[in-house]
Amino acid sequence: MRSARYRAANAARLGASVAAGLLLLFIGALALFGQLDDVTDSIGQSTRDQMAALGFRIEAVDVTGATAELATEAAAASGAVEGESIFAFDAARSRDSVEALPWVRRAQVARLWPNRVAVVVEPRTGFALWQYEGRISLIDRDGIVLTEADASAYPDLPLVVDAGANAAAAELIDTLGHHPAIAERVVAAVRVGDRRWNLRLDSGMDVKLPEDEAGAALALLAAMHAERGILRLEAESIDMREPGEMILRERSDRGDREA
Structure with missing residues (x-):
């Protein structure tokens, strides 16, 4: 009986070794003929399809932080497809796609098990008006152009002018604050x-x-105005380009002013 058990155990080990060898040969053959990835993808897709059939499929995309119209655009950009297996949904790639929208400042995307996708967006908002080459645009805090604008429609927003003003606006406006x-x-x-x-x-x-x-320089100007009302003077300019200096130019010298 002991001998029979040994023979059975040896036969089992031999069978397992043969099976493993055949499996390795099969995998090697697939790799050799370039079909391993296809087989792997097929198995993965079959698994995802089975999980979707069990209820793990996308049924809704919830977008918060945007108007109804922009929410529809964000949902489309997320790449979430109704009925698709939620296991196949790549949240990181989806976030990158949503953040690529010009009106989106930041986005977060997550899978809500078993069947929903959540998209939270932080939209870009108007921060200033930028005038450049005869056009006025509404820009956000990062200097990104949101849309062309009519200055009269945004009377409370500061106006910055010329090349590079959009990118540098936030620092100046914060300081002026x-x-x-x-x-x-x-x-x-x-x-x-x-x-x-x-x-x-x-x-x-x-x-x-x-x-x-x-x-x-602005701190010095504010102090001088508080003390002497310098901003109320009838002057063409106050030149503060040199550290520690403040040069007032009278209006009579207007023809000599710098570009």
């Missing part, structure tokens, strides 16, 4: 050579800020 006495007089901020700003005030005066330390 600390000096409301100046900010309330600024009608436009002109980017000069994409390296510094000229502030056009409602009086027609230009404040020429330096390339570096614009915040310090």
Whole structure:
């Protein structure tokens, strides 16, 4: 009996070895003839189809953070297909597709088991108006153009002008927010050579800020205005391009003003 058991065990081990060898040969043959990926994909698809039949399939895409019209666009961009196995849905790739929409600042995408996909978007919102080459555009905080705009439709948004002004606007506007006495007089901020700003005030005066330390220059200007009302003077410009200097140019010198 002991001998019979040994023979049975040996036969089982031999059978398993043969089966494993045949399986390896089969896999090797598939790889050799370039069919291994096809077989793997077929098995994976069959598994996904079976799971979908059990209820693990996409039945709805929930979009939050956007209007109904934009939610429809975000749902389409997500790539979620109704009836598709939820196991086949790639949330990371879907997020990248949604964030590629020009009006989306950030997005999150997740699978909600067993049959829903959630898309949460943070839309880009109007932050400023940008005038460049005769056109006025609504831009977001990152300087991304959202749409062409009529300036009269956005009376509360600041206006920035010229090349590079869109990308640099947020820093300047944030700094001006600390000096409301100046900010309330600024009608436009002109980017000069994409390296510094000229502030056009409602009086027609230009404040020429330096390339570096614009915040310090604005702080000095705010202090001088609080002490002496400098922004109420009849002057063509206040030149602050040199650190520690403030040069007032009278309106009579307007013909000599710099470009």
